[in-house]
Amino acid sequence: MQMIQYYSPHFGVIDLLKTVFFRNSEEKLCDYFRILTGKKYVLITSSCRSALYLAYKAIGKKGIVHTSPLTCKIALLPIIASGNQIYFNDIKNDDWTINPSTISLTISEESIAIQAIHFGGFPCDMPSLREIADAHNLILIEDCAQGFGAFNSGIATGRFGDISCFTLTKNLYGIGGGVFVTNNEEWYIHAKNIQSIFKRETNIKVIYRIIQALLSSFRKYEPVNCIYNILKKVNRNKHQSYDLYYNFSIFLTKPSKLYISSVCSRLNKIQELVNKRKIIGMSLAQALSNLGVVISYSTSSSSSYTKFFCTTQNKSKNLIQSLNKAGIEAMHLEHKDKAYYQEKLIYDPLFTNHIIYKDLDFYDKIHDNLISLPLNDCDVSSIDKIIRVLKDIIGNKW
Numbered sequence: 001m002q003m004i005q006y007y008s009p010h011f012g013v014i015d016l017l018k019t020v021f022f023r024n025s026e027e028k029l030c031d032y033f034r035i036l037t038g039k040k041y042v043l044i045t046s047s048c049r050s051a052l053y054l055a056y057k058a059i060g061k062k063g064i065v066h067t068s069p070l071t072c073k074i075a076l077l078p079i080i081a082s083g084n085q086i087y088f089n090d091i092k093n094d095d096w097t098i099n100p101s102t103i104s105l106t107i108s109e110e111s112i113a114i115q116a117i118h119f120g121g122f123p124c125d126m127p128s129l130r131e132i133a134d135a136h137n138l139i140l141i142e143d144c145a146q147g148f149g150a151f152n153s154g155i156a157t158g159r160f161g162d163i164s165c166f167t168l169t170k171n172l173y174g175i176g177g178g179v180f181v182t183n184n185e186e187w188y189i190h191a192k193n194i195q196s197i198f199k200r201e202t203n204i205k206v207i208y209r210i211i212q213a214l215l216s217s218f219r220k221y222e223p224v225n226c227i228y229n230i231l232k233k234v235n236r237n238k239h240q241s242y243d244l245y246y247n248f249s250i251f252l253t254k255p256s257k258l259y260i261s262s263v264c265s266r267l268n269k270i271q272e273l274v275n276k277r278k279i280i281g282m283s284l285a286q287a288l289s290n291l292g293v294v295i296s297y298s299t300s301s302s303s304s305y306t307k308f309f310c311t312t313q314n315k316s317k318n319l320i321q322s323l324n325k326a327g328i329e330a331m332h333l334e335h336k337d338k339a340y341y342q343e344k345l346i347y348d349p350l351f352t353n354h355i356i357y358k359d360l361d362f363y364d365k366i367h368d369n370l371i372s373l374p375l376n377d378c379d380v381s382s383i384d385k386i387i388r389v390l391k392d393i394i395g396n397k398w
């Protein structure tokens, strides 16, 4: 049975050769992000999570950060790891991103920042968040890991934030890396100085990531898929043995030059892949909403569809398992461990001592029922299959 893959880095042998043999300058990548975000200072990091960590360290204050609970752990661990508290504000009913009006009501003396997370590729309501941040002297940090290529009121994600952070994997199809951008020279220098203390990414890790990207890109061939799964299992067992929060520093490495080369050598191709995914995302959204599945939508923004979330009335756990059995690699919120279901972060022992929250009505309604469908390698026939299988599994309950 051919699997419909959740994600593919689209990393082929030619990409490998270009990555290893062509020396692409870091400056080219920095210029790309300068133009995209309109920011002066760009720092390449080893991941988006390390960029976010540097953002909180660079601003030189500690306190409460307002953000939304509908996301994966990795988007929020940098806030805690840098010594801050999280205030969970509710999401909006339409696009499932943070609701700005709930932030204004919950700001206190201790509030220092807002972390806008562009969930499922839908940009947060950035004009409103900008206004609130300015009115209350808060720093606006944009987590663009799921929002590269998305627009809010015609403005690209990353342009509104005081600091904006990107990943070079996900939409950018790299083998690793992240980006920190800002117009604030002082913060940039501070972030750069802190990063200089991190150790460099080990060669073993870089080689592992290259192998993983290659295997992952050719998983439609069964022997490749088999090796990929073995590697994944080994890696997962290794990861279970450490505590993500107390060992957050293992993520804080200096980026490998190969990460930069891999993205630089493919910058032209990336826009094409992003465009393709948007078209497929929109047609999947259309087809599912015709079937009565609830999808996020927005009238003021266009999603990059880096991830595709939908909900049904049923708890997602069993549905996701059934989708997986039918050859569709769906999951709940977290990608890395292919988790069927991510417990609410408010119950997660890593978070409980570091969070504040009050009314989370819309979030409560959505969280348990969320399903993330594969989009990356989809074509029309995959979309047909996803729709057919969903219909079979849920039957005529909706």
Ligand SMILES: *Cc1c(COP(=O)(O)O)cnc(C)c1O
Residues within 6 Å of the ligand: 046, 047, 048, 049, 050, 071, 072, 074, 075, 117, 118, 143, 145, 146, 166, 167, 168, 169, 170, 177, 178
């Ligand atoms: C994936 C993701 C991250 C982390 O990106 P890495 O480059 O893997 O560290 C951060 N925030 C969000 C919203 C994400 O989806």
